[in-house]
Amino acid sequence: MSAYDDRPWLAHYGGRPAHLRVEFGTAMDMFDAAVAAAPDAPAVHYFDSTLTWSGLDHASDALAALLLARGFGPGDRCALFVQNDPAFVIGLVAAWKVGGVPTAISPMSKVDEFTWFLQRYRPAALLALDDLYLEVVRPAIADDPGIAVPVVVTVSGLDGQTRDDPRLFAGRRRHRPPDTIDLAALVAGFDGPAPRRRPVGPADVAALLPTSGTTGFPKGARISHANLTFNTQIYREWTGVDVGEPILALAPVFHVTGLVGAVTLAMLLRSPVVVTHRILPAVMADAIREWRPVFAVAAITAYIGLADESDITPAEMSSLRLRYSGGAPIEPAVAERLEEALGGYVHNIYGQTETTSPSHIVPPELRSPVDEETGVLSVGVPVSSTVVRVVDDDGRDLPVGEIGELVTSGPQVIDGYWDDPTATAAALTGGELRTGDIGFMDDAGWFYVVDRRTDVINAAGYKIWPHEVEAVLAKHPDVAEAAVVGIPDDYRGESAKAYVVLRAGSPTTEADLVEHCRVRLAAYKYPREIELVGALPRSATGKLLRRELRGQAAVRPRSTDPDPGR
Numbered sequence: 001m002s003a004y005d006d007r008p009w010l011a012h013y014g015g016r017p018a019h020l021r022v023e024f025g026t027a028m029d030m031f032d033a034a035v036a037a038a039p040d041a042p043a044v045h046y047f048d049s050t051l052t053w054s055g056l057d058h059a060s061d062a063l064a065a066l067l068l069a070r071g072f073g074p075g076d077r078c079a080l081f082v083q084n085d086p087a088f089v090i091g092l093v094a095a096w097k098v099g100g101v102p103t104a105i106s107p108m109s110k111v112d113e114f115t116w117f118l119q120r121y122r123p124a125a126l127l128a129l130d131d132l133y134l135e136v137v138r139p140a141i142a143d144d145p146g147i148a149v150p151v152v153v154t155v156s157g158l159d160g161q162t163r164d165d166p167r168l169f170a171g172r173r174r175h176r177p178p179d180t181i182d183l184a185a186l187v188a189g190f191d192g193p194a195p196r197r198r199p200v201g202p203a204d205v206a207a208l209l210p211t212s213g214t215t216g217f218p219k220g221a222r223i224s225h226a227n228l229t230f231n232t233q234i235y236r237e238w239t240g241v242d243v244g245e246p247i248l249a250l251a252p253v254f255h256v257t258g259l260v261g262a263v264t265l266a267m268l269l270r271s272p273v274v275v276t277h278r279i280l281p282a283v284m285a286d287a288i289r290e291w292r293p294v295f296a297v298a299a300i301t302a303y304i305g306l307a308d309e310s311d312i313t314p315a316e317m318s319s320l321r322l323r324y325s326g327g328a329p330i331e332p333a334v335a336e337r338l339e340e341a342l343g344g345y346v347h348n349i350y351g352q353t354e355t356t357s358p359s360h361i362v363p364p365e366l367r368s369p370v371d372e373e374t375g376v377l378s379v380g381v382p383v384s385s386t387v388v389r390v391v392d393d394d395g396r397d398l399p400v401g402e403i404g405e406l407v408t409s410g411p412q413v414i415d416g417y418w419d420d421p422t423a424t425a426a427a428l429t430g431g432e433l434r435t436g437d438i439g440f441m442d443d444a445g446w447f448y449v450v451d452r453r454t455d456v457i458n459a460a461g462y463k464i465w466p467h468e469v470e471a472v473l474a475k476h477p478d479v480a481e482a483a484v485v486g487i488p489d490d491y492r493g494e495s496a497k498a499y500v501v502l503r504a505g506s507p508t509t510e511a512d513l514v515e516h517c518r519v520r521l522a523a524y525k526y527p528r529e530i531e532l533v534g535a536l537p538r539s540a541t542g543k544l545l546r547r548e549l550r551g552q553a554a555v556r557p558r559s560t561d562p563d564p565g566r
């Protein structure tokens with residue numbers, strides 16, 4: 001009997017398979033099946049334009065033919081420097097067709113970050129939005145001509161329309177850089193034949209995806225076709241989203257959550273994926289009203305944005321029957337508020353870029369239990385064919401209920417990072433990923449992530465999980481968001497400091513919040529310092545960047561506890 005036949009809890013979760021029977025081995029197979037079964041069905045909705053599956057096939061043929069003609073070889077990288085646009089999907093499929101590796105670069109990157117990516121990936125082709133090309137690519141190459149890319153294709157709007165929506169393009173007219181190949185013209189001028197395909201197999205790299213860069217500079221996760229197709233099928237199996245149902249890209253598609261939870265899921269289901277250039281609450285609200293998506297996954301901040309910064313009503317949200325949040329913790333108080341404001345429960349999902357996203361999920365008919373001691377909401381149960389152990393510092397299994405590091409193995413776990421053997425060896429041993437997350441499993445098989453290993457605060461030997469303190473702050477009616485980090489403390493070595501965003505117009509003071517925590521948390525845990533701020537630093541994928549807050553705290557004078565004996 002293998003380790004996962006032993007999991008008692010699977011029987012409780014709607015008879016989902018302990019082992020997933022894999023239907024597709026490569027993303028290319030999923031795409032081809034969609035084109036064959038539903039050529040005229042919508043594949044991508046982008047504002048008022050729609051691309052069908054055969055249209056996507058044609059557009060990606062056009063780009064693939066160009067790549068082949070320019071000598072693009074098997075395994076060559078095709079960098080995608082675009083937002084949530086149809087061009088991302090076209091670039092992805094075109095690279096697969098010629099046996100290449102789609103390589104996502106965050107469209108939030110500025111010149112230095114972009115240069116860093118190019119120096120590491122050395123792509124043979126680059127697909128870039130026209131404005132990103134002008135603002136980032138051209139200056140980067142001017143600074144360092146050594147990183148110039150042989151084939152550059154730019155995107156100025158696929159339907160030939162210039163989009164002037166000031167919410168998206170800041171009122172700028174998009175215009176085509178004259179020194180590059182224009183994707184729309186390339187597609188319009190292409191009348192076949194379909195280029196010769198290069199075969200790809202399950203072990204080939206399907207994408208290089210950046211991690212979120214929460215703990216340092218992003219790493220390039222090498223996602224294989226087997227990794228990608230496995231977790232795409234997990235989404236279908238565990239959420240029950242059906243063939244043809246529209247899917248909203250509520251997360252950036254350059255990140256694993258948006259790629260698997262929107263783009264490739266749509267391929268598997270022959271569904272349209274709704275993309276909106278950027279993830280702005282008012283824009284997402286319009287897309288939900290217009291295209292009535294049924295499924296979305298994104299960091300919880302995207303749902304908070306919809307609730308607080310758009311005028312969407314629960315009735316208008318009602319099409320979205322499967323709402324998932326992954327990538328960041330959900331505070332129980334926030335989950336309740338969102339259910340009230342948006343008329344639906346947001347389910348938790350958990351994983352890493354290194355696990356091609358979900359390793360754990362909350363099935364749609366269930367709700368996460370909340371652990372009484374830590375106040376943390378469960379991230380779910382391990383998905384099919386996936387084994388998660390909780391281990392101590394020496395890698396030994398810990399008993400149920402004890403807190404340790406989560407270590408994951410399964411068909412969705414990558415085999416390494418791009419060109420980074422040191423980081424690969426530190427994270428992956430024998431097919432198991434050391435997640436760097438600290439958590440535990442309860443006796444019903446639910447998992448809880450208490451914090452990241454690197455975020456734990458050590459107050460004179462007592463461990464403080466920032467998340468536990470944040471959950472207490474989130475219970476205060478005037479607190480919109482809170483983040484807790486360790487700061488130097490002459491007495492304890494380290495103590496907790498909270499950065500808090502208050503709701504607009506709230507009269508609450510720092511002292512009120514210290515008191516709110518003091519009566520709810522053990523003496524060593526409650527934050528000695530609270531700073532009110534306008535916003536918390538977040539990554540493009542909505543993750544809290546605690547390292548930036550730690551950096552801010554480090555340059556401030558050392559804290560002096562007024563009562564170190566407490």
Ligand SMILES: Nc1ncnc2c1ncn2[C@@H]1O[C@H](COP(=O)(O)OP(=O)(O)OP(=O)(O)O)[C@@H](O)[C@H]1O
Pocket residue numbers: 211212213214215216217218219325326327328329330348349350351352353354379435436437449451452541543
């Ligand atoms: N549902 C969730 N609840 C709590 N935390 C989550 C959840 N889902 C993901 N996370 C956090 O996000 C991490 C995975 O994020 P991702 O792979 O995007 O990059 P990152 O680990 O944040 O970045 P980097 O490795 O570059 O520091 C997890 O290890 C975990 O800390």
